[in-house]
Amino acid sequence: MSQTLSEKPITALAPEIAPGARPGLTRKEIVADHPTWCPGCGDFSVLALYFKLIEKRKLWHEKITTISGIGCSSRFPYFVQAHGAHFIHGRALPFASGVSLSRPDLHVFAFSGDGDAFSIGGNHFTHTARKNIKMTLVVMDNQVYGLTKKQTSPTSPLGFKSKTDIWGAVDYPINPAKQAIAVGATFVARTSASNPNHVLATMEAAMDHEGFSFVHCLSECVEFYEGAFDSANPRKGGVFNEVPKSHDVTDEMAAYKLASADFPGNFGVLYKINKPTKNAKEAEINASFQSKFTGLKDWQILQKTFDRMK
Ligand SMILES: Cc1ncc(C[n+]2csc(CCOP(=O)(O)OP(=O)(O)O)c2C)c(N)n1
Numbered sequence: 001m002s003q004t005l006s007e008k009p010i011t012a013l014a015p016e017i018a019p020g021a022r023p024g025l026t027r028k029e030i031v032a033d034h035p036t037w038c039p040g041c042g043d044f045s046v047l048a049l050y051f052k053l054i055e056k057r058k059l060w061h062e063k064i065t066t067i068s069g070i071g072c073s074s075r076f077p078y079f080v081q082a083h084g085a086h087f088i089h090g091r092a093l094p095f096a097s098g099v100s101l102s103r104p105d106l107h108v109f110a111f112s113g114d115g116d117a118f119s120i121g122g123n124h125f126t127h128t129a130r131k132n133i134k135m136t137l138v139v140m141d142n143q144v145y146g147l148t149k150k151q152t153s154p155t156s157p158l159g160f161k162s163k164t165d166i167w168g169a170v171d172y173p174i175n176p177a178k179q180a181i182a183v184g185a186t187f188v189a190r191t192s193a194s195n196p197n198h199v200l201a202t203m204e205a206a207m208d209h210e211g212f213s214f215v216h217c218l219s220e221c222v223e224f225y226e227g228a229f230d231s232a233n234p235r236k237g238g239v240f241n242e243v244p245k246s247h248d249v250t251d252e253m254a255a256y257k258l259a260s261a262d263f264p265g266n267f268g269v270l271y272k273i274n275k276p277t278k279n280a281k282e283a284e285i286n287a288s289f290q291s292k293f294t295g296l297k298d299w300q301i302l303q304k305t306f307d308r309m310k
């Protein structure tokens with residue numbers, strides 16, 4: 001990156017552009033490697049809208065981090081020219097939690113697949129949500145394991161034929177939005193890669209939420225589950241029903257009921273409440289502790305703690 005870092009106090013977003021001030025990133029600056037997804041994969045749309053979000057909100061490289069687990073969808077950070085990590089299968093959230101808690105000045109985005117987030121990473125989803133750690137998790141749900149070439153995932157519908165269920169899936173699928181509300185996520189939204197404007201608006205609202213924001217994004221795997229989301233796509237004869245304007249997003253029971261509607265259900269923000277984040281609570285504890293050691297450097301405080309333990 002050729003630009004020098006700003007000396008100004010760090011904020012999550014770049015300031016208004018004044019003459020001579022550092023501008024936000026352009027799409028050209030944020031695009032990395034050529035995506036290796038199959039032509040027509042829904043994940044292309046999510047990536048393009050992430051670039052748009054970064055450009056629109058004038059984020060700088062060091063103000064955003066992109067973290068993922070393993071899967072086709074989890075290749076995401078490879079294609080973003082910014083800080084990030086393609087981490088272990090199912091473990092994007094613990095990694096993202098560490099970044100979020102130690103760097104309150106930037107926004108953490110985690111991208112997962114349905115298998116990564118709800119199968120191997122299912123426990124991390126629960127605990128990150130209940131702790132209300134500030135970050136945005138976008139799950140690109142294609143209702144199949146794409147990377148490993150068509151196994152049943154936790155969101156595959158009953159009867160789905162795959163390499164692990166050759167006679168059709170017999171296990172009841174989970175409903176990601178319902179699960180997110182139940183485990184304590186403070187922002188829960190549903191969108192679809194086939195509706196670009198909706199994806200962008202949803203990711204933007206999620207980013208602005210002060211807490212754990214979860215975006216369930218339908219993203220078709222054209223190779224192993226073609227047509228899975230046609231019923232939610234008006235261009236394919238389906239319907240894209242938005243969350244009714246009358247819906248109270250702070251009403252947990254109403255949100256749960258709305259999230260329970262038969263597939264494809266309603267799209268938009270289903271649930272949003274404000275609750276102190278783990279980030280804020282830990283910062284408070286740290287500040288009160290550090291106030292007892294004014295004038296000392298972090299390592300000196302640590303040394304004092306070790307000395308006490310002798
Ligand atoms: C510990 C471990 N177990 C299993 C795998 C094999 N594996 C890689 S990706 C994947 C599933 C990916 O499915 P999903 O998260 O839905 O992503 P998609 O490829 O569909 O985008 C599996 C089982 C692995 N890499 N590591």
Ligand code: SF4
Pocket residue numbers: 036037038040041042043072073142146147220221222223224
């Ligand atoms: S296998 Fe499916 S999910 Fe993976 S890149 Fe191809 S279309 Fe996308």
Ligand SMILES: [Mg+2]
Pocket residue numbers: 071113114115140141142143144145146153
């Ligand atoms: Mg998948």
